[in-house]
Amino acid sequence: MLTSSMSYISISPYTYNTQILYNKLCRPCWALKMHNISSFKFDFVRPWSHGMWRSLSDCASTRNHLLHRFHINASSDEDFKSSRNIAISLFKRYRNVIDRGGGENLKEFINAGVNAYALGCTDEGLRKELINLKESGTEIEGLQIYGGGTSVKFKILYEEVRECILWLSIVFITILCTPQPTIVRWSSTPPVSDDILQQWKGFCAIIANAYYMRGMAWMPVKTLQLEQMAVMGSAEEPSLVASRMRLVFSTLEVVSPQWPRV
Template structure:
């Protein structure tokens, strides 16, 4: 992935880059290419030693100061749109990132070298999502699966946090984990 070197010079730039990719993926229908861009940026953030809470703080600081993020919108032509950062978007963007980080931790051998000994996610988030990501990683590595029944994952959520997300949300999170595994530890040749 060709990227501006500036994109990775500071945690603030990494946070902005991730947030823009998140917004593009969500605003433009979450297509695979857009999600892949977010995942690749997330993998880079992991390798560079970023933490979910550090990037959340960067985005929240920008939100508090009223900074507008430029997101690309494509309707026929490409137009640029500036928008303020909203708390819910920060939370969901960081959750996606946390799921990517935990998925990397669930790979059998360290596939991505991390340039920091600081844990990438808080204990609370790790406890909440490790089982979810591990069930999917196990299916991927042990059984060669690229999909699981949503009910299985909802049961995992019920067991850990006492409630399950909507099936469509769970399916979207599952795709995020499988897509991350395909990026960090490809099992099958690309068609």
């Protein structure tokens, strides 16, 4: 059931036009075209057709550039040398947000997600890596608290895997809803599974529209709940919807900043 809560802060009045939204925003940088707007289907094409093929050494160079550009706090390059290591790195940062709050911790998760997107990772691939770790009983060593100290080891829970990968999927979909070019993806494989894309692309696109066309950094929770009701048949609690919205806005600020840093 939808709540009557309408707590929000908006920089400008909110309106959006679906036609404008999908014509201008929801185009991956390597997509030639989209299907009919009303079908809400992306037409994913191979980046090689755009002359975007790169050698493995170029990909390594790209990875190092991304680590520098997005200030990813990696313990070493080992964090990004395999999908397993990337999954562990993302999960550590997810747990860091849960345990210590958002802010810079959330930005670190987003930065790591952007890096995973650029390197060609998929939400399902990383989900499988985390499930395999869970089923093998592997313990993950958490990120150290700033200033040093001993980090804590913890086991992975299925619910944590589900939520961590959902966060990552939202980051990936948000990148797809940015004007081109933003982040170049060195893979022809769609980053997000079809069912998750169907569920969340409208949610992310509405926020992207508000961000780019209305200069907004927050919007009514009720609007997003209505979108969830239309697509999924139910809406999440206002606090959870607000956290999803914050994740999308924060991702947009990382990959496509619109205002000078203070």
